[in-house]
Amino acid sequence: MGEIKASKDSKVENVFERIHQNYRYLNQMMVEEIDIASEHGTISGNYREEMWVKFFRSIIPLKYSLAQGVIIIDSNNNRSREVDIAVYDEQYTPYVFQYNTLKFIPIEAVVVAIECKSSNWEYEKIIEWTESIKNLHPRTTGIARMVQGYVTGITNKTQQRTRPIFILASNFQRQQQTSVHQVAEKLKGAFDFILLKRVEPGSKGIVREFDLLVEHENEKLGWWGDQLNQGVQNYGNMNVIPSNWKDEDKQEFKQQVDSGQYSELKFSEDAMSLENTLSDLKIPGNPLLTLNFQLNQLLMLLNNPMLFPHFAYAKAFRELTAIGDDNIEEDAN
Numbered sequence: 001m002g003e004i005k006a007s008k009d010s011k012v013e014n015v016f017e018r019i020h021q022n023y024r025y026l027n028q029m030m031v032e033e034i035d036i037a038s039e040h041g042t043i044s045g046n047y048r049e050e051m052w053v054k055f056f057r058s059i060i061p062l063k064y065s066l067a068q069g070v071i072i073i074d075s076n077n078n079r080s081r082e083v084d085i086a087v088y089d090e091q092y093t094p095y096v097f098q099y100n101t102l103k104f105i106p107i108e109a110v111v112v113a114i115e116c117k118s119s120n121w122e123y124e125k126i127i128e129w130t131e132s133i134k135n136l137h138p139r140t141t142g143i144a145r146m147v148q149g150y151v152t153g154i155t156n157k158t159q160q161r162t163r164p165i166f167i168l169a170s171n172f173q174r175q176q177q178t179s180v181h182q183v184a185e186k187l188k189g190a191f192d193f194i195l196l197k198r199v200e201p202g203s204k205g206i207v208r209e210f211d212l213l214v215e216h217e218n219e220k221l222g223w224w225g226d227q228l229n230q231g232v233q234n235y236g237n238m239n240v241i242p243s244n245w246k247d248e249d250k251q252e253f254k255q256q257v258d259s260g261q262y263s264e265l266k267f268s269e270d271a272m273s274l275e276n277t278l279s280d281l282k283i284p285g286n287p288l289l290t291l292n293f294q295l296n297q298l299l300m301l302l303n304n305p306m307l308f309p310h311f312a313y314a315k316a317f318r319e320l321t322a323i324g325d326d327n328i329e330e331d332a333n
Helices: 008-039 045-059 123-134 177-186 221-228 247-258 287-301 310-332
Strands: 065-073 083-088 097-099 102-106 110-117 143-146 149-152 165-174 193-202 205-213
Touching (some): 008 045, 008 287, 045 065, 045 287, 177 193
Parallel strands (some): 110 165
Antiparallel strands (some): 097 102
16 A cells, blocks of 8 residues: 655644644643542642743743732822732833832833632632722833934824733633623623633533633724723724825735635724724634633733833832931931
């Protein structure tokens, strides 16, 4: 019998199938790991966090750092509640202040805030946790040298303030679809991504895996851009045509779009703006692979890095030392 050689397409298909199955296997193994530890009473909050740190480190670009046990601060001396895992830009934001094992990270550096919970949690406290971060105020007074000259975040529209992406990762178990809707409704507006443990009968027995909830999955990427980059409002419009394109360039591009050359993208009728949503990145039956695509797409929409407001934080410390000097003088008198 002659040797059957696999075509290039079949090899690619096999690779994609292996990656797909690996993510499904990883999902089940993570649930099993938590279940075993819980049964033996050895699990702790730190253990859960370490497991999630390992996972998120595997899917988030290395340009970002991950830290556990973080307090996020702003230059107005406001602080968040403790954040289990923070994803932040350490390359462009050198100020990560550490006190023993606790890290204080400026809000301007944080791109993702992750809350890791067990099966027992209170909705009000979780919402208060997100609000403690949302109430922080990034400053747009950073100064930098760019191609067009010296700029600040105030005058440079491309370097406005951002907000972190919020993720809840919990081994809270749901067995019915109605319970997932209840969780989503009670946490409405609090998180961008929610991971919950799902348990249901399958063809090979009981299936235990993390499921993914994305409240605004059907919103266009332009809407997400407005939400994450709060200093600039494009009202959901994601215009991808450069302003200096001539009419013939636009017409040629529209012909390419109409021919299906970029079939994975959804364009408006005039081919001027993109209309894709996060749901277009959803991989059926594979929540963790879906999260990989969706989270990294949002990270690419974030206008990072912000121009770090060195003067704002220095001013906060200068005011603090001035108060300290006044107190010393009073004590001396």
